[in-house]
Amino acid sequence: MGRNVNVAVLGIGNIGGEVARRIVAGSGATAATGLDLRLVAAMDRGPEQAERAGIDPGLVSPDGAAIVDLDEVDVVVETLGGEQPAADLMIRALAGGKHVVTANKEAVAKHLPAILAAARDGGAAFMFEASVGGGIPLIVSLRQILTNNEVLSMRGILNGTTNYILHRMESEGSDYASALAGAQELGYAEPDPTADVEGIDAANKIAILASLISGTHIHPDQVDRTGISAVTLDDFEDARARGGTLRLIASAVKEAGGLTLKVAPTFVSNDDLFSRVVRNFNAVEIVGDRVGPVWLHGQGAGPDPTASAILSDIAEAVLAGHAATPMLGR
């Protein structure tokens, strides 16, 4: 009935597998979109990954380049994670005129200019709502505001794992080590938690946002970064005495000398909405010169919210084409 959209998914782990299953189940897009999504190929190591994800093994192959080159593919969803081969595959797909939708903050943060150039050359949409803030409609909101505002600053709780740990220290009086162990038990933290607890994940995300608001490429190495592994219960005691608490805040602030970029455990007063962000939620504040402060809150990770953002991006890419791409110095 609807317009057919052929989708290939690169990487069918937690997130990509969820996207692929929803498409196969016919619930990748609501009837109101007029779109009928179809899964035509998936990249992963082999039949074992296909089976684990519940995807027809006949659709799965390990050759990503061959998949993105398939004529019948309209949209490539990239959920491999990591810098390479993800970035090269996205560039190849876009240059070949395929829309690309990704949840990959590292590849986007490090390769945004080359990816956007490929999108322009290929006349295709490049969409990355899922790369920052999971299910929060953040990139679409930022795009709207940027059409006629200068964004003066952004602040965010962009990593759910560290917020879970800090909130547990705050609310239960657990020390850092036992709060981290609790997060690992629940699957909120990886066995090697470095990328989360040292602020690397948050730095990738604020670099993406900073690139959008400045119209120039900000590499995550430019972010002044401090993680949460040295935060103690004494620090929370001090914050409480000052009428607030601690959160891992990523920020990009425009000042006379340029952008100041930072990820650090930060005091937030009890009047500040950020002090109310609990468990593994994310939140972001965008301050525009006309619109004032806009604050968004929601699930920043997890298969359901992240897949929701990816599926929205697929629909917008198909409906609006290259024009759907969030702007960066166009």
Added chain:
Amino acid sequence: MGRNVNVAVLGIGNIGGEVARRIVAGSGATAATGLDLRLVAAMDRGPEQAERAGIDPGLVSPDGAAIVDLDEVDVVVETLGGEQPAADLMIRALAGGKHVVTANKEAVAKHLPAILAAARDGGAAFMFEASVGGGIPLIVSLRQILTNNEVLSMRGILNGTTNYILHRMESEGSDYASALAGAQELGYAEPDPTADVEGIDAANKIAILASLISGTHIHPDQVDRTGISAVTLDDFEDARARGGTLRLIASAVKEAGGLTLKVAPTFVSNDDLFSRVVRNFNAVEIVGDRVGPVWLHGQGAGPDPTASAILSDIAEAVLAGHAATPMLGR
């Protein structure tokens, strides 16, 4: 340099005047959009209104129909307010292939199906971000979520005037009458405050949101509505004793029997983000079946944030055409 976009503004009061002035000043769209907005006509009673708004009187005439019929107009901004002639002029413009951008909650709430039909027939975009939640990127977020979620409920503080009054009662212990008088002094409340304090404004707004999430037209008369004029300091005392406060909450909740639509002073616990909405701010929660709860907060009114939403809608309408129209049972 950019692509020329010819704009007509109907009604150059607080909001429309701000939009018109920004366009004339060359700050209606950032360079990144590639658009160059031009004011080609404005509707208002006469030269006096033009002068008050700081607009060239030669562009202003009282004949709205003649303005929307002008061949050179690409986008009509409707900021007249009220049901008519606003609704008829929007329908006329859309049927003639012009994009329409409005801040008018009453006309949208009451005439949405006819307006959307005209947009379809004319192949034009109909945009109404500014009609609900001022500068909050609400409609664009809702559109994104609706591409692949069922929205189970929405709750919102959608009227800044009543929030200002309730927050002043809460924080200063003023009674209703003196808090209202204070709001009137600051220009937050009209001399006749009925539409705000009796929840009529909020009912129009929740009707628009309910129409979007249900894919069917919800008229504001279908909303069970109670205003704030009977709220007393005793009610706040009771709420405080129960660990919370009072806010005017507009809600649309999907239940087995259909949608339940309500505007009423409502207890919100201190854990609820809505309890932290102060002064004249607005906030909205969207609960999707996949994305979970998404919560947005910002300036719900005022010339700057509202003009920002209107100018964003102009850019999106021109960039994406009819496809930019928020969906309703398409």
